[in-house]
Amino acid sequence: MRIAVDVMGGDHGCGVVIEGVKRALANDPKIAAIHLVGRQEDIQSALTAASVTDPRVQVVHASEVMAMDDKPTVALRKKKDSSMARTIELVAEGKADAAISLGNTGGILALATLKLRPLPGVERAGIATVIPAPDNEFVLLDSGANIDCKPVHLAQYAVMGHIYSREILGCQKPRVGLLSIGTEDNKGNELTQEAFKLCKQLDINFIGNVEGYDLFKNRVDVVICDGFVGNVVLKTCESLAVGMISMLKEELSRNPKRQLGAYLAQNALRAIKRRMDPEAYGGAPLLGLNGTVMKAHGSARERAIMNAIRITTETIQHQTNQIITDEIRRATERLAESKPAVPVTVPA
């Protein structure tokens, strides 16, 4: 497997990314090549600093960097030599099997959609983020790619999320739920009510509507929603979890008695961190594209990068995109059969 990594555009500089790459290479002999894409001089000095001498590493120079607040149009029209664009081009040209970037989501999505195109039958790519919960983990799809969704997009996300949960997270029969404002079948807005009817037709374990209350109670493995709602949920959860943990730290350090208590209970606090580890997956795939593209968090550090590469190799090995193509075709047929009079707006 050959993986292209956009080493620029992360919050902590390319050295951190290259350190993560080093760990991934040490762990996985099946990686045939890693292309490090970015400013050559920056990469060379980071390689020297990290003492990386692995012959599988190849440097691909790109003169420009997408900033976090650059609009998607900048990626497409202005910064044609951005590390992000060059990374995705390596996949489009068949020189790499997958692309990983820490850069801004809008840019990655625009470039990947343009240069790789969606898989046959897929209407829109979606971002599948794995969110840790106390007793399980769940996939949130779409978590920010497709802001104004149509019902059929949500149905396709249900299919893709089901595949990702089964193939990559090892969930045998993932419970797929549609995020809504109540669990009854008729609850929801116009979009989810229509999507509900489509999801009911699919050959997946669709458990119906789920609400916010269900997310952290091990009741659902794949949560389907539009990219606006998903992005709000993702960021809200991160904000609340981080807020609660920093409040806990602050309160525990307030006086010597509490500090002693915290010292004695430190393994409990570590266990919580382990159970709710946001870096366990390091990257979220853009599912539905004709190529494997992984978006890593802008603030990803070494371990997150290493994990993002691991997830990427697993996504390739499981031939996830081939499975998505097959199952989307079958889903499209089922949806067309169930509504013979008014054809569903899915490409045949």
Place this chain on the structure above:
Amino acid sequence: MRIAVDVMGGDHGCGVVIEGVKRALANDPKIAAIHLVGRQEDIQSALTAASVTDPRVQVVHASEVMAMDDKPTVALRKKKDSSMARTIELVAEGKADAAISLGNTGGILALATLKLRPLPGVERAGIATVIPAPDNEFVLLDSGANIDCKPVHLAQYAVMGHIYSREILGCQKPRVGLLSIGTEDNKGNELTQEAFKLCKQLDINFIGNVEGYDLFKNRVDVVICDGFVGNVVLKTCESLAVGMISMLKEELSRNPKRQLGAYLAQNALRAIKRRMDPEAYGGAPLLGLNGTVMKAHGSARERAIMNAIRITTETIQHQTNQIITDEIRRATERLAESKPAVPVTVPA
């Protein structure tokens, strides 16, 4: 002030509600009367059990109870003698100044909209829920009343949320933010992008788009969104906070060393509970109606009920509805002026 309380329909029975009423009466001599609405025999035995002899308490019999899964149409067409309907009718008939119910939101909203009608100029009522954050608290509006919103509804929520934060939460110059998927002005879906333009015209401290990351970092006092997004956010936050706290308890009780640590640090854990107290407000008002209506959580216990009554009396005392009427009128004029060619769809 005279307050009508629907004592049925909560998760813990009417005894808990009546206990909360008793505490509120003890705290607040300005309450002139509390109407307890529900099955007379249930109420009488609960009053006896709680030794309530306050002459300000009046019992209003209602033979039916709205169930949590009853649809709004049941409230309107079938259960005409529900405690929920009778409670709201007391306000409509001028026999009470405010209504409080723990029952299902859809039913309360349908009944209150039908029997009380919106305030002049207000297009849709919204639910304003106060969410505790580590270093502040914020109003989330709408948190579940208006599922398929129009831009002008969000702009009106911005006005009403601003008033509620200032008058009831004592926030001098509330920071009002539009919940979106990025902080840049152009981020959002079709709805929020249009609402953004309207909010910019308002005479409030509109800070622009906020995202999930901002919610628990003391960056915003009033968060505006449609009822679908708000309801998902509200329930997700509750689920995550409860999940994290039960995980903490579980890990802290796992062995004697951790238990000792937890014992020494117990004041830290109490401080966190105090700082993130979900019962501090007990109820969320339906803002924008011609009458004061408070929705309490179905699982509310004594303290939450007492606090819901406190917030209700404050809402009345501050003449919140009169202020909303005045400021909505001014907002409507501003929006009409800023778009002379294409009139904004706000009633004049």
